[in-house]
Amino acid sequence: MPSSYNLTDLTTLLDAQLLGDGECIISGIGDAATATAGQITFISNKKYLPQLDTSAASAVLLAAPLDNCAVVNQLIVADPYLAYAKLTLIFDNRPKTPALIHPAAVVDPSAKLGEGVRIAAGCVVEAGAEVGDHTELCAGAVVGPNAKLGQHCLLHANATIAHHCVLGNRVKVHSGTTVGSDGFGYAPSRDEGWVKIHQLGRVVIGDDVEVGANCAIDRGAIKDTIIADGVIIDNLVHIAHNVTIGKRTAIAGCVGIAGSTEVGAGCTMGGFVAINGHLKIADNVHFNGGTVVTKSIAEAGHYASGSPMQDVRSWRRNMVRLSQLDEWVGRIKKLEDQQ
């Protein structure tokens, strides 16, 4: 892609309406407050409108024309935040891996590579694996035996896809992440200790999924672990064996979901949400960060757990009382009886 565009071009690319100078050249995106000349900015929330008064941006994405605005070039769009997202693709600066198999990559002769596949140095594609058209593997990525990647996928450096796992199209996996590690399954034996249950299932990921850095998604024990289309997952997320995640669910960093839990579609989880195993979470359930989920949830809604942050002294005093709470409730009841 070119590194700069004039506003007429951007107007077309974003399906916008242009107020101002179509010849103005834009070479990047900036925050309203810190953008420099030649950059375009956006306002997705009215409370940030005052930032435009002093903005040096050469153009702005807005939901409606703004009179007397310091930024005279305005691109009017239905959803400025969505238009900004599309703009980031236009100005994406990530250097792509060249469209060839680097001589220092190792591709097993039995692997099948699609057209336009990009494989960087240090990658390993094992026997029987399939890599779809235009998929890109950055340095050190490993595609295990018989794994299958769709088209236009992107494995960042040092990502690992284990044997037999399946990625749909346009799946992105960030560095350090493991797709297809063994689930944590053992049979206890007095004589032999924990006897490993070899994990025979796969991880099957749909289309348009993104998995952040240093996540671990376990393969199923017998059946598969399933991540549906459009799911987005942040960093350091643990998804155990046989979990299923419904379409377009969004999972923030440091979340852990224990085995066999079924999460619905359209859910959101803040950071550090911890979900027990064998639960069923309905569609459109939203968890605050840090929620510990120990029961199934049948109804859409917002849920939370966790205790409030305080200065250490107040917190200690309150926590002593919390550890006696049932007793204090008993004393309230006794007082009530005495009325």
Next chain:
Amino acid sequence: MPSSYNLTDLTTLLDAQLLGDGECIISGIGDAATATAGQITFISNKKYLPQLDTSAASAVLLAAPLDNCAVVNQLIVADPYLAYAKLTLIFDNRPKTPALIHPAAVVDPSAKLGEGVRIAAGCVVEAGAEVGDHTELCAGAVVGPNAKLGQHCLLHANATIAHHCVLGNRVKVHSGTTVGSDGFGYAPSRDEGWVKIHQLGRVVIGDDVEVGANCAIDRGAIKDTIIADGVIIDNLVHIAHNVTIGKRTAIAGCVGIAGSTEVGAGCTMGGFVAINGHLKIADNVHFNGGTVVTKSIAEAGHYASGSPMQDVRSWRRNMVRLSQLDEWVGRIKKLEDQQ
């Protein structure tokens, strides 16, 4: 291994008693509910027995013969779940790394490799390292200088064993995991900031240990970090320097154990358990998921912390009260004084 067995063979392999047709061919394992013809299933909990009524499985592992069962071929074993675990080894579908040193692996000339070692492309075995007989390194695994792996170990792709660390026999380490990262040790200095304490100890792991994906186990500061025989560790677990973990303790995902804590044998930890440093946890202590452990525990038993999940509105109201709890207890006391 062959990909299918007749029931007579499986009966022998599992030390079972066969009811039914010994010639019946089994080519895989299925859930009772979804198994197809040619698969064997298992019932380890009576509540799942009704699933057999409609199961298409060709055989079932049971603790006792079941009359009038839709699945007529029954293998009677003392512990169906344990027998299922053993069956998963028989039907394990993970393609093994070929029994040779891949030409695109790098093994330092001073490293010692045992018999039947398997080293995939992209692996690096550094100077002075030892890899025991029949140990397998998947693509991109790194064995640091002077590290020592026992026999029949398995490093999954992109696992890292740092210098001087020791793994016993039959140790499995999953992708992305680091054994032997530096402990978090620094001396504060007004002039120089945090002055690093170089970590001179090792990680020493016993036999039959499994470590999940994307874990970090730090080397000791002076002495070693010790993981005893038979310990099992799930994904994204952090074990700090000088920690010791007793035999057969099981640690679920996202657990963190701070420095110098000693965990006993036979303990279990649910996900997200957080244990402070310099504590001593007795044998056979069981922590619910999410328990924050700030004190040593001298007695076996079940422990927990954390607050209940609620809808966000109820939770907010209760949390306001929790942050005032000591004050409300004072008001209860005052009411009692007034009686």
Next chain:
Amino acid sequence: MPSSYNLTDLTTLLDAQLLGDGECIISGIGDAATATAGQITFISNKKYLPQLDTSAASAVLLAAPLDNCAVVNQLIVADPYLAYAKLTLIFDNRPKTPALIHPAAVVDPSAKLGEGVRIAAGCVVEAGAEVGDHTELCAGAVVGPNAKLGQHCLLHANATIAHHCVLGNRVKVHSGTTVGSDGFGYAPSRDEGWVKIHQLGRVVIGDDVEVGANCAIDRGAIKDTIIADGVIIDNLVHIAHNVTIGKRTAIAGCVGIAGSTEVGAGCTMGGFVAINGHLKIADNVHFNGGTVVTKSIAEAGHYASGSPMQDVRSWRRNMVRLSQLDEWVGRIKKLEDQQ
């Protein structure tokens, strides 16, 4: 470095005062309780002084001379713990990567390497990257396109630095860690689902920073994610896009910091601290392990959240009451009204 020193040499190296035999040979460091002959130990806290009574150590670092001490050779220093830290550098046993580019490393012709750079087998240095003088890359480390590492940096095995990210001098990054993964940014779209906001910023890390194993530090969305000089970060820490961390802040394991939060200088965070996005944390704020931070903090001090660990039965009873707490407070108020 040599593997042993006499006490006269160590006295000079540590700027100490020697009481005892300068010819005594020291070949390692030991704990006071378990040190053997030939080792030096240290006492940084008076409560451990009794350990010297039975110590076999050949010398000890002390803040003041100790009469009648079983360890007769004493090095008197202003800060024994700091002197111990410096001693660990002297006795550091990590085998360094040889000072050359391993033939099985891949360095793009357009990358710039400083003097004395050490690059192990399996490393990949991508186009346009810069690696400063005396920086060391252990096996399998990846330096992405246009990334820039300062002098005397150390990337442990399988660490990943993504494109355009910048590391200052003397930065250490442990195995499995990702610097520069994409921030978790998406625009919701009814028609298209989560539309990715490509992350155009960098991670910029100052001097003398150490990042533990299996961390993920996201690049900024538009501006950069900033880690200031002297920051230390333990394992499995998640730092989201556009976060800024002030000088010499220390972050323990399993912490997560959400997007755009500004953390001050000189802060400390215990393990599992979770900080919401878009907050501002003042300098010298200290969080207990497990604190969930949902509000900005303007004042230095100690803060905590979380609930106390108990045996499971007591905990369950108290938690039932906690989920009714607002109701019980109402009953206290009613009782007060009836007085």
